[in-house]
Amino acid sequence: MSDEAPAAWFERLYRQAAAGEAEIPWDRGGPNPYVAGWFAREGVEGRGRRALVVGCGLGDDAEHVAGLGFEVTAFDVAETAVRTARARHPGSAVRYRTADLTDPPAQWAGAWDLVVESLTVQSVPRSLRPLVTRHIAGFVAPGGTLLLLAGVLPDGVDEEDGPPWRLRRDEVDAFAAAGLTAADVERFTGDDGRTRWRAVFSRAAG
Numbered sequence: 001m002s003d004e005a006p007a008a009w010f011e012r013l014y015r016q017a018a019a020g021e022a023e024i025p026w027d028r029g030g031p032n033p034y035v036a037g038w039f040a041r042e043g044v045e046g047r048g049r050r051a052l053v054v055g056c057g058l059g060d061d062a063e064h065v066a067g068l069g070f071e072v073t074a075f076d077v078a079e080t081a082v083r084t085a086r087a088r089h090p091g092s093a094v095r096y097r098t099a100d101l102t103d104p105p106a107q108w109a110g111a112w113d114l115v116v117e118s119l120t121v122q123s124v125p126r127s128l129r130p131l132v133t134r135h136i137a138g139f140v141a142p143g144g145t146l147l148l149l150a151g152v153l154p155d156g157v158d159e160e161d162g163p164p165w166r167l168r169r170d171e172v173d174a175f176a177a178a179g180l181t182a183a184d185v186e187r188f189t190g191d192d193g194r195t196r197w198r199a200v201f202s203r204a205a206g
């Protein structure tokens with residue numbers, strides 16, 4: 001895959017899946033257990049608060065967050081993903097939008113009490129990582145929280161022929177450098193044998 005049109009790869013896959021010609025590897029038919037598990041563990045309650053779900057794919061994490069009481073906007077660069085998410089969740093209160101994380105709407109900056117980023121940063125080529133890290137961190141409102149879930153780039157591996165391009169520790173820490181404070185950074189191996197980062201960042205109340 002080239003750096004020139006990184007998002008086109010995803011649109012092509014979602015189109016093939018919509019035509020029954022491919023399967024979406026991250027379609028679990030429900031929320032990511034490591035996202036949902038964090039909300040359950042922390043006892044998060046969202047009533048009266050706004051959440052942004054980054055790279056929402058088929059919308060299952062966004063629906064989970066809405067179920068916690070948050071008012072949710074969820075976006076993806078792939079318009080077929082957004083169309084499929086709307087069709088999968090008819091009557092949903094989630095606002096599904098097509099938008100590119102490399103150039104998001106300006107009014108989203110500093111506007112969200114909760115930002116959920118699961119597996120999207122690793123879907124963007126490393127050359128764009130500083131830019132998307134800045135945008136994601138910038139979404140978080142004063143007093144707000146960012147939940148990040150991503151694969152761990154194994155020690156000794158310099159580069160991958162992605163997507164995905166999994167994250168190094170310094171790429172996780174870069175979210176703190178972008179104006180947030182790291183509240184918790186977990187590195188764990190799931191039931192599937194894959195090692196992941198789950199990190200939580202917060203912005204001081206204004």
Ligand SMILES: C[S@@+](CC[C@H](N)C(=O)[O-])C[C@H]1O[C@@H](n2cnc3c(N)ncnc32)[C@H](O)[C@@H]1O
Binds near residue numbers: 058077099
């Ligand atoms: C591995 S999938 C994960 C989807 C979803 N977060 C989940 O866990 O089911 C990565 C998603 O990021 C989206 N994506 C890739 N580049 C993007 C960009 N520049 N802006 C917004 N979304 C992007 C893809 O279309 C895809 O839906």
